Amino acid sequence: MSKRKICVVITARPSYSRVKAVLQAIKEHPQLELQLVVSGSALLDRYGTAINFIEKDGFEVVSRVFNVLEGENLMSAAKTTGIAYLSCQQSLIILSLTLLLPWLTVLRRWQQRWPQLT
Numbered sequence: 001m002s003k004r005k006i007c008v009v010i011t012a013r014p015s016y017s018r019v020k021a022v023l024q025a026i027k028e029h030p031q032l033e034l035q036l037v038v039s040g041s042a043l044l045d046r047y048g049t050a051i052n053f054i055e056k057d058g059f060e061v062v063s064r065v066f067n068v069l070e071g072e073n074l075m076s077a078a079k080t081t082g083i084a085y086l087s088c089q090q091s092l093i094i095l096s097l098t099l100l101l102p103w104l105t106v107l108r109r110w111q112q113r114w115p116q117l118t
Contacts, residue, residue, distance in 0.1 A: 001031070003031055003032060003033040004031060004032050004033065005032075005033045005035050006026050006032050006033065006034055006035065007035040007036075007037060008022075008023060008026070008034065008035075008036055008037070009037045009038075009039065010036065010037070010038050010039075010042050010050070010054065011038075011039050011040035011041065011042055011084070012040055012041045012042050012047065012050065013041070013042060013047065013048050013050035013053070015042075016042065016050050016053065016054055020057070023036070023059060027058075027059065034059070034060075035062045035063075036054070036059055036060065036061050036062060037061070037062065037063045037064075037065060038050070038051050038054060038061050038063070038064055038065070039064070039065035039066070039067055039084055039087070040065075040067060040068055040080075040084065041068060042054070043064060043065075043066060043068075044068060051064070065084065065087040066087075067080055067083040067084040067087050068080050069083070
């Protein structure tokens with residue numbers, strides 16, 4: 001039987017901290033394959049470059065989605081969310097997943113809006 005592919009999207013340093021134990025459990029499970037997508041502020045230097053901690057902890061990142069627009073206003077936030085949705089969708093199609101765990105995805109500024117996007 002082939003491994004089930006489980007994709008987790010990390011968008012910020014706090015979301016990585018919350019799901020690190022789950023990621024480790026998926027990685028160590030013999031019948032599961034972790035596919036980690038990193039996007040948003042988790043890729044940016046000014047927010048702490050969480051991707052460095054993720055890779056240092058031994059997790060392989062299969063896709064990086066750059067989607068953050070500058071602006072710190074509602075318009076740039078809406079555009080950033082739209083870019084994230086479209087870009088992640090492209091990555092997920094390429095990965096051919098068994099399961100996507102969107103509830104592990106935390107968009108730092110848009111936590112309330114994410115369920116509407118999935």
